[in-house]
Amino acid sequence: MDIRKLQRAIVNGLEDVKAQDIVIFNTEHLSPLFERVIVASGTSNRQTKALAASVREEVKKQGFSVISTEGEDNGEWIIVDCGAAVAHIMQPAIRQYYNLEEIWGDKPVRLKLSQTKTRPQARGPEASTPAKSATSAKKTTATAQKATATKKTTAAKTTTAAKKTTAAKKTIAVKKAAVVKSTTAVKKTAAAKTTGAAKKTAAKSAPAKRPAAKKAASRSKA
Template sequence: MDIRKLQRAIVDGLEDVKAQDIRVFNTSHLTELFDRVIVASGTSNRQTKALASSVREKVKEAGGEIISTEGEDIGEWVLVDCGDAIVHILQPALRQYYNLEEIWGDKPVRVKLTNTSAFGGARASEPLDADEDEEEQDDGSGAAARASKPARKTAAKRRTQNS
C-alpha cells in the first residue's frame, strides 16, 4: 500500500473519533522498520480504544493490513502497527511524559486536518503541490515545526492556557 494512502487512512480513522493533537512524522531516515510514526491523544481509556478500532477499520477498508495492536486492555497507551506506519494513541499525561515527538519528530509530514463535514467525516489531504516532497524542509529557523502544527487549539490547550 502506498504510504500516502496508508497515512491518509490512519488520520481519517483518528479524526472520525475526534483524536486530539494528531502529528505525523517521517521516520524513513531513522529506521528501516517503518516510514511513519503517527501520534495522537485520546481523553479517556474508552476513547483511546475507540481510536485504535477506528484506525484498524479505516486501514483495512483502504486495503492495508494491521500487523498487531498492543495496550488495548488498559487503554492508556495503545499502539497500532500498520506495517509501514506505527500509530501511538496516548492519554495526554502519558504523551507529555514520554514525549514521543522528541524521539521521532525531527521530520514532520504536512497533513491537512479539516473540520468535520456535513457528511460526518474529516479527511486528510495530500501535500499542497504534487511535485513537492511530503516532508517539511527545516531551514534551521523552526518554521517547519511551526508549519506542522494545526491552526486550531484543542480544548485541553485552551484550558491550560486560561488557568
C-alpha cells in the same frame, strides 16, 4: 504500497473519533522497520480504545493490513502497527511524559487535518457555533448574577433575623428585670406591713398586762 494513502487512512480513522493533536513524522532515515510514526491523543481509556478500533477499521477498508495492536488492556497508550506506519494513541499525561515527538519528530509530515475534529469538544461530539457559545456565556453570566443576588438576599434576611432575635432577647431581659424588681418590691412591702402589724399587736397587748402586775403587787403588800 503508497505510504501517503496509508497515513491518510490512519488519520481519517483518528479524526472520525475526535482525536486530539494529531502529528505525523517521517522516520525512514531513523528506522528500517517503518516509514511513518503518527501520534494522537485521547482523553480517556474509552476514547483511546475507540480510536484504535477506528484506525483498524479505516486501514482495512482502504485495503491495507493491520499487523498488531498493543496496550488496549488499560487504554493509556495503544500502538496500532500497520506495517509501514505505526500509530501511537496516548492519553495526554502519558504523551507528555514519554514525549515521542522528541524521539521521532525531526521530520514532520504536513498533512491537511480537519481542525474541528482534532480540537477537544467540551460539550459532546458536536462542535458548538459562535452563536451557541455566546448564548451559553450569557446564560452562565445570568445564572451567576442570580446566584449572587440570592446570596445577598439570604445574607440580608439572616442579618435582619439576627437583629430581631437580639432585640427580642433584650426585651425579654428587660421584662425579667422589671418582674424581679416588682417581686422584690412586693416582698419588701409585705415584710414591712407584717412588721408594722406585729408592732401594733405588741403595743396593744402590753397595757393589758400592766394592771395584772399592779394587782399582784397589792396582794403581796397586804
